[in-house]
Amino acid sequence: MITLHHLNNSRSQRILWLMEELGIPYEIKKYERNHKTMLAPPELKKVHPLGKSPVITDGDHVLAESGAIIEYLVNKYGSGKWKPTSEKDLIKYTYWLHFAEGSAMPPLLLSLIFSKIETTAPFFIKPVAKAIAGQVRKLFINPNIKNNFDFMEAELSKSKWFAGEEITAADVQMSFPIEAANSRKFLTHHPKLLAYLSSIHARPAYKRALERGGEYEILN
Numbered sequence: 001m002i003t004l005h006h007l008n009n010s011r012s013q014r015i016l017w018l019m020e021e022l023g024i025p026y027e028i029k030k031y032e033r034n035h036k037t038m039l040a041p042p043e044l045k046k047v048h049p050l051g052k053s054p055v056i057t058d059g060d061h062v063l064a065e066s067g068a069i070i071e072y073l074v075n076k077y078g079s080g081k082w083k084p085t086s087e088k089d090l091i092k093y094t095y096w097l098h099f100a101e102g103s104a105m106p107p108l109l110l111s112l113i114f115s116k117i118e119t120t121a122p123f124f125i126k127p128v129a130k131a132i133a134g135q136v137r138k139l140f141i142n143p144n145i146k147n148n149f150d151f152m153e154a155e156l157s158k159s160k161w162f163a164g165e166e167i168t169a170a171d172v173q174m175s176f177p178i179e180a181a182n183s184r185k186f187l188t189h190h191p192k193l194l195a196y197l198s199s200i201h202a203r204p205a206y207k208r209a210l211e212r213g214g215e216y217e218i219l220n
Contacts, residue, residue: 002026002073005047005055007040008033009217011066011176012054016213018070018172020205024077028212067097067173074169082169093163096170104152104177107144111184114141145186149193152178156192175200176218183218 004019006012006028019026031041031053045051048064055064056072063069074082084090114133121129152174155162163170178193187193200206210216 001058003029003057005029005031005044005053005057006213007031007044007053008213008215010040010053013209013213013216013218014066014172014176015054015056015069015073017175017206017209018073018082018169020209020212021082021172021203022073022077024073030214066176067101070097070169070173078169082167082172084163084166084168086164089164089168093168093170096162097173100173100177104148104174105180107141107148108177108180108184108186110141111137111145145181149181149186149190153190153192156196161196171200179218 002019002024004012004015004026006016008030010033016028031044033040040051040053042051044053044055047057048055048062050064052064054066054069055062056069057063058072058076061072063072084093114136118126118130118133152162159165161167161171162174175197178187178197181187182194182197
């Protein structure tokens with residue numbers, strides 16, 4: 001049986017959602033972030049050397065990285081579903097599986113890091129730290145975030161889901177950066193992305209995943 005090593009408020013929530021959609025039996029082993037550092041606990045390094053989540057174990061296999069896990073689960077347990085069959089949609093499917101972490105998440109992560117710099121810098125250098133962070137946001141981070149999410153908004157004008165008219169595992173992968181962007185108020189002018197999130201959050205399997213996974217603060 002598959003075991004999901006699930007860290008609260010993390011990317012592993014989307015793996016939990018996918019397994020609920022696939023209807024495969026699995027177990028959850030839960031881990032809690034350090035409340036001060038927000039890092040994963042050292043116990044996760046006993047599962048995978050990087051000590052991060054998501055990680056799944058399936059028999060003798062130990063697999064990390066959301067995209068790799070999603071591809072493994074769909075290919076092994078998807079029964080031909082959750083992956084497009086047409087070449088055109090399959091190309092888009094592969095693209096969005098990689099776009100989520102390769103392009104969408106890095107500027108969002110930088111935004112979070114620089115917000116921490118602004119709020120946690122010692123008081124005697126806080127004005128300088130805030131000024132530097134503001135310039136980096138203005139010149140690099142925010143333009144990249146806007147460009148990425150304007151692009152996603154335009155793509156959802158062409159089809160209901162990212163890889164065509166049927167939901168696929170690419171949408172599972174894409175859910176996390178879009179949820180992260182929404183939590184930081186970056187989607188105010190992106191109605192199609194907001195409607196897309198509403199469609200995801202209404203799915204019974206998504207709701208079951210939230211019940212099983214526990215607190216998921218990115219939605220608050």
